[in-house]
Amino acid sequence: MRPERYNFRESERKWQKTWSEREVFATGKSDWRPHYYVLEMFPYPSGRIHMGHVRNYAMGDVVARYKRARGFNVLHPMGWDAFGMPAENAAMQNSTHPAKWTYANIDAMRAQLKSMGLSLDWSREIATCDPSYYKHQQRLFLDFLSAGLVARKKSKVNWDPVDHTVLANEQVVDGRGWRSGAIVEQRELTQWFLKISDYSEELLTGLDALDRWPEKVRLMQRNWIGKSEGMMVRFAIDPASRGKLAGEAAATELEIYTTRPDTLFGAKFMAVAPDHPLAAAAAAHDPKLAEFIEECRRIGTSVAAIETAEKKGYDTGLRVFHPFDANWRLPIYVANFILMDYGAGAIFGCPAHDQRDLDFVNVYGLGVTPVVCPPGVDPSTLTVGKVAVDGDGVMINSRFLDGMTVESAKAEVARRLEAHTLGNRPQGQRQINYKLRDWGISRQRYWGCPIPIIHCEDCGTLPVPAADLPVRLPDDVTFDAPGNPLDRHPTWKHVACPRCGQPARRETDTMDTFVDSSWYFARFTDPWNEAAPTTPEVANSWLPVDQYIGGIEHAILHLLYSRFFTRAMRKCGHLGLDEPFAGLFTQGMVVHETYRDAAGQWVAPSEVRIGAEAGERRAFALKGDAPIEIGPIEKMSKSKRNTVDPDEIIASYGADTARWFMLSDSPPDRDVIWTEAGVQGAYKQTQRLWRLTCEIERVVGASRPGKPTNFSPEATKIRQIAHAALAKIEDDVEGLRFNVCIATIYQLANSLSAAIGAIDDADIADDLRYAFAEAGDMLTHAFAPMMPHLAEECWEALGHGTLVAQSPWPQIDRSLIVATHVTMPVQVNGRKRADLTIERDADAKAVEAAALALDAVRKALDNKPARKVIVVPQRIVNVVV
RNA sequence: GCGGACGUGGCGAAACCGGUAGACGCAAAGGACUUAAAAUCCUUCGGCCGAAAGGCUGUGCGGGUUCGACCCCCGCCGUCCGCACCA
Numbered sequence: 001m002r003p004e005r006y007n008f009r010e011s012e013r014k015w016q017k018t019w020s021e022r023e024v025f026a027t028g029k030s031d032w033r034p035h036y037y038v039l040e041m042f043p044y045p046s047g048r049i050h051m052g053h054v055r056n057y058a059m060g061d062v063v064a065r066y067k068r069a070r071g072f073n074v075l076h077p078m079g080w081d082a083f084g085m086p087a088e089n090a091a092m093q094n095s096t097h098p099a100k101w102t103y104a105n106i107d108a109m110r111a112q113l114k115s116m117g118l119s120l121d122w123s124r125e126i127a128t129c130d131p132s133y134y135k136h137q138q139r140l141f142l143d144f145l146s147a148g149l150v151a152r153k154k155s156k157v158n159w160d161p162v163d164h165t166v167l168a169n170e171q172v173v174d175g176r177g178w179r180s181g182a183i184v185e186q187r188e189l190t191q192w193f194l195k196i197s198d199y200s201e202e203l204l205t206g207l208d209a210l211d212r213w214p215e216k217v218r219l220m221q222r223n224w225i226g227k228s229e230g231m232m233v234r235f236a237i238d239p240a241s242r243g244k245l246a247g248e249a250a251a252t253e254l255e256i257y258t259t260r261p262d263t264l265f266g267a268k269f270m271a272v273a274p275d276h277p278l279a280a281a282a283a284a285h286d287p288k289l290a291e292f293i294e295e296c297r298r299i300g301t302s303v304a305a306i307e308t309a310e311k312k313g314y315d316t317g318l319r320v321f322h323p324f325d326a327n328w329r330l331p332i333y334v335a336n337f338i339l340m341d342y343g344a345g346a347i348f349g350c351p352a353h354d355q356r357d358l359d360f361v362n363v364y365g366l367g368v369t370p371v372v373c374p375p376g377v378d379p380s381t382l383t384v385g386k387v388a389v390d391g392d393g394v395m396i397n398s399r400f401l402d403g404m405t406v407e408s409a410k411a412e413v414a415r416r417l418e419a420h421t422l423g424n425r426p427q428g429q430r431q432i433n434y435k436l437r438d439w440g441i442s443r444q445r446y447w448g449c450p451i452p453i454i455h456c457e458d459c460g461t462l463p464v465p466a467a468d469l470p471v472r473l474p475d476d477v478t479f480d481a482p483g484n485p486l487d488r489h490p491t492w493k494h495v496a497c498p499r500c501g502q503p504a505r506r507e508t509d510t511m512d513t514f515v516d517s518s519w520y521f522a523r524f525t526d527p528w529n530e531a532a533p534t535t536p537e538v539a540n541s542w543l544p545v546d547q548y549i550g551g552i553e554h555a556i557l558h559l560l561y562s563r564f565f566t567r568a569m570r571k572c573g574h575l576g577l578d579e580p581f582a583g584l585f586t587q588g589m590v591v592h593e594t595y596r597d598a599a600g601q602w603v604a605p606s607e608v609r610i611g612a613e614a615g616e617r618r619a620f621a622l623k624g625d626a627p628i629e630i631g632p633i634e635k636m637s638k639s640k641r642n643t644v645d646p647d648e649i650i651a652s653y654g655a656d657t658a659r660w661f662m663l664s665d666s667p668p669d670r671d672v673i674w675t676e677a678g679v680q681g682a683y684k685q686t687q688r689l690w691r692l693t694c695e696i697e698r699v700v701g702a703s704r705p706g707k708p709t710n711f712s713p714e715a716t717k718i719r720q721i722a723h724a725a726l727a728k729i730e731d732d733v734e735g736l737r738f739n740v741c742i743a744t745i746y747q748l749a750n751s752l753s754a755a756i757g758a759i760d761d762a763d764i765a766d767d768l769r770y771a772f773a774e775a776g777d778m779l780t781h782a783f784a785p786m787m788p789h790l791a792e793e794c795w796e797a798l799g800h801g802t803l804v805a806q807s808p809w810p811q812i813d814r815s816l817i818v819a820t821h822v823t824m825p826v827q828v829n830g831r832k833r834a835d836l837t838i839e840r841d842a843d844a845k846a847v848e849a850a851a852l853a854l855d856a857v858r859k860a861l862d863n864k865p866a867r868k869v870i871v872v873p874q875r876i877v878n879v880v881v
Numbered sequence: 882g883c884g885g886a887c888g889u890g891g892c893g894a895a896a897c898c899g900g901u902a903g904a905c906g907c908a909a910a911g912g913a914c915u916u917a918a919a920a921u922c923c924u925u926c927g928g929c930c931g932a933a934a935g936g937c938u939g940u941g942c943g944g945g946u947u948c949g950a951c952c953c954c955c956g957c958c959g960u961c962c963g964c965a966c967c968a
Contacts, residue, residue, distance in 0.1 A: 743905035
């Protein structure tokens, strides 16, 4: 006799051991079967896995196990995104070494992941902080350098004056450093850049082919790349106004960028960015202007300030000539809303058709002339008040452009300005601009990949010779002072110049951690290669990743950087493809109710008892029974203490239950609400499936019958149910609709339960026993990707000597699914009145006649003749009176 | 401000191409078994009328197209997300 209850503790341990001993999930290196690469975004080793990880990895594991059953050679690896600031923060707080802290966390999290029973190939495990990984990253950096994909340039950065380090934009909150609380300064620092903007156009057009990516992510990347088509136009500066400028070499012209050359006759002013060279030149003789520029700089960083800042400007006194009218002069302002690093850092202002320009003009009273008249508006009555006019229309007040459409006016202005010369060059030139900036990767941090560069006073900036890689992080560093420990290390940075041998200085900046995660998916394809980052023919055989799964928060940064890296690696011969991820799925978050006590302090779910009072849900403290306020459902976070520890769930209910609950109910791309009742429900289902399997085993008996040649109607019915359900489950898993898939599994289980209840136990015929055995196998296969431990236990109970994890997906007999008869609803005037069961291939005439003959239909018609009968074969009949 | 997504029972949701709205699950109510509890099993479960059969109504709101609309079109309302002085 099988035990009544399924003991998850015993079974999960047993099957995990079996899988590991038999190396069931190690990916064969020489395997003729088609490849399938499924990958979940690898975790940062913070110390503990959280429910978001459980959800993410449960989904990936369903795909991996399913594809393995479908006959693919599946690659499903795991690693650690192990560099980053938390390790340094921990080092400062607990005086432990970042490496020690990180590797201890990795050990703890690996054990947690293993307790989930994931079908991972642990032999390929990598950690980005390991020299065996970052040595190849340094090699990639040097290859990119030789390929012209690396630049060293000055740029503005967020500088925290207390912590002495650069901060990422995300780490600046309301103009202050997130850790120190100090007001962040804008500093010019020389930084290393990866030239992602070389690929702006390719990264943009490449999105079109990523048809298995969420449209939302593609759109976000499109907006981020921010392509715009416009013109660079040079305006001559009126010599009479140039006295304002300093020096003999003073500028004679001003170049601007515009996407609206058609509105040139609506121009009222010119504006340059506060850090534009012309602004600096004009400020040299104008202390008030210098002060204005300084003020703009101070406000510059804070997002909040930008939102509320009014449009402000300062008239330099300089004047330019309108390109189409030598008698038309326009003033040059320095304005706080012009960005230096976009376009030319200067614009011409057309207030009628640009909201910002209009706001500006309304402050300084420079006037408004509309030049585009929207359709259906009388030009003589057109006025512009507080809202600029955008959109299409007909050109007015624009001399030779009058009457043209916006589009043809743009073309006409472009044609004329390209033909017209200023100096010896065309006055205007069509140009495409992108918002995408080059990627600054320098970080003044210890716990990151060292940039393999040596600075020599005589020879300049030199790459570390390949033979000297890796540039290893020194172990003996201190974190007792702010700033970069590498920079103040007594010896590490002092090296001999690889060219002249004189004393030189090592680069002490390390790489942004996003570099580490930009190519790990490629490393997984051959992590044993010590000589090179990839083995191209192996990498090319696995990549692109067939299914990548992770959070939407990486929609831009990580997913864009990886797309760039793949192209850069292709250029250097490490890969032979463009796109790293053929399929992308972004899963929703795990959310939970929040709780607060009377004092307003957050209370953890584990400290709360949920009860009912007067029919309403109420919460009480486990200790003392004080009432607890139930707050809104929010993303699980430590600060609100609404987290649930996966370890505790796995200990109380088992990994299968945790996985099953994460996959059921909510669509995978939406948030899932974690509830105690939901977990308990999932747990009940594991027991129910186990009981059902035991019953099937009892019906089937000790020896399985062979496949009979004929099946009784009862046996056929069971086979139809099982085959049809499995076919639907295939579709659901392929479409990543796990919640629907689970509903179908429930339906199958319910049907089989009912069928068993209906049979007469006395004498069970072989064909029925066969049908139940087959249905039991199919049911087990159906839930095996979600609850793999229970599935192994059931598989064994059903009399198999093999592992379900290594068994092929059952063959579906499609002829069983197509029934001979169909039942279709019959509507009268769009309202359902009856069901009609008829031969599947009955022709429309026969269906119509049968439908009209139904009592319920005749009654609904009430002797009135049918005006029209619509028959959709195998779907529906609608009788119109 | 710009862009996008979503809105279906008490709750999570399903409905794949315009064809039976609410599959499946949770919660709830009633019952069986039990000394009792847990576990398990059975029944009911969008709203209104009705003992039932059945009828009417119903997918955020208002229109439209269609034999037929959760689905398509137009106009609103609400929620969430992303971007944001990008010329």
